[in-house]
Amino acid sequence: MRSVSPPQLRLLGQFRLELGTETVELCRNGQRVLAFMGLRGRVCRTVLAGTLWPDVTEEHARGSLRTTLWKLPRGEPPLIGCCGDALVVSPALHVDVHFLTRTALEVVEDRGSPCRTRPALEILTGEDLLPGWDEDWVLVERERLRQLRLHALDALAEALIRQGRPALAMEAAWAGVRAEPLRESAHRAVVSAHLAEGNISEAVRHYDAFSQLLNDELGVPPSPQFARMLPERLPARTARRGRDCQRRDLLRGWFR
CATH class of the missing domain: 1.25.40.10 (Tetratricopeptide repeat domain)
Known part of the structure; x- marks a missing residue:
C-alpha cells in the first residue's frame, strides 16, 4: 500500500500548499488564513478575524473568516480544526x-x-x-x-x-x-x-x-x-x- 505524504505548507518564498503530489490553489484570503495559522498553530477566532480584517466590524470580520474556512480544502484530518473558540492547525501539516x-x-x-x-x-x-x-x-x-x-x-x-x-x-x-x-x-x-x-x-x-x-x-x-x-x-x-x-x-x- 502506497503511503500518502503529509500536507506541506511552504511560506518561505511564494506561498504554496501541497496535498500529496498536488499543489492546491487558494484564494487570497485562504492563503492569509492558512499562513497566519501555520505560523501561530493555535489562535482565538476573534484574534484571527480582527488581525486579518481589521477595518470592518467584528461581526463582519468573523463572517469573512467563516466563509474563508469553509472554502479551504477538505481533508481528514482537516487542515484547521476547532477547539472551542480557538482554531488549531492539524499536527499533520508540515x-x-x-x-x-x-x-x-x-x-x-x-x-x-x-x-x-x-x-x-x-x-x-x-x-x-x-x-x-x-x-x-x-x-x-x-x-x-x-x-x-x-x-x-x-x-x-x-x-x-x-x-x-x-x-x-x-x-x-x-x-x-x-x-x-x-x-x-x-x-x-x-x-x-x-x-x-x-x-x-x-x-x-x-x-x-x-x-x-x-x-x-x-x-x-x-x-x-x-x-x-x-x-x-x-x-x-x-x-x-x-x-x-x-x-x-x-x-x-x-x-x-
Whole structure:
C-alpha cells in the first residue's frame, strides 16, 4: 500500500500548499488564513478575524473568516480544526518555517552535528518569509526569522571554525554579511575564518574595509572586541588602500 505524504505548507518564498503530489490553489484570503495559522498553530477566532480584517466590524470580520474556512480544502484530518473558540492547525501539516526555526535554534544552541552543517547552511540562506506580503503580522514574523537566521549564521560560522572547516565558515559568515552589511558579528566571523587559515593580511584588510564603511555610514568605529581579534597591525598600508576601497564599496553596495 502506497503511503500518502503529509500536507506541506511552504511560506518561505511564494506561498504554496501541497496535498500529496498536488499543489492546491487558494484564494487570497485562504492563503492569509492558512499562513497566519501555520505560523501561530493555535489562535482565538476573534484574534484571527480582527488581525486579518481589521477595518470592518467584528461581526463582519468573523463572517469573512467563516466563509474563508469553509472554502479551504477538505481533508481528514482537516487542515484547521476547532477547539472551542480557538482554531488549531492539524499536527499533520508540515510548515517549512518551523523546520527553519528548529534548525536555527539547534545551531544557536550548538546541538547540530558536524555532518549537518552544510544542510544547515543551505536552510539558513534560503528565501524570506512571504516576500511581497506587507501586512503587519507578516512583517513582524519576517523580522523575527531574519534575526534568528543572522544569529544562527554567526553561530554556525563559529562552530565550523572550531571544527577546522574555515572555508565553510567563510560561506556562513559572508551569508550574514550579505543579509546585514553593518552587522559587526558577521564581519568578526569573516575575520576569524581568515585568521584560522593564517591569512593575517586578509583579516586586516577586511577589518579596515568594515571600519571605513562603519565610519561612513554611522560615524562610529568597530568595537574594541573586534579590534582585539587582530595581531599587531601591519605598518605599510598604502599598497592595500585600493583593495580596501574596493571591498568597502562592495559592502556598501549590499547595504544599499
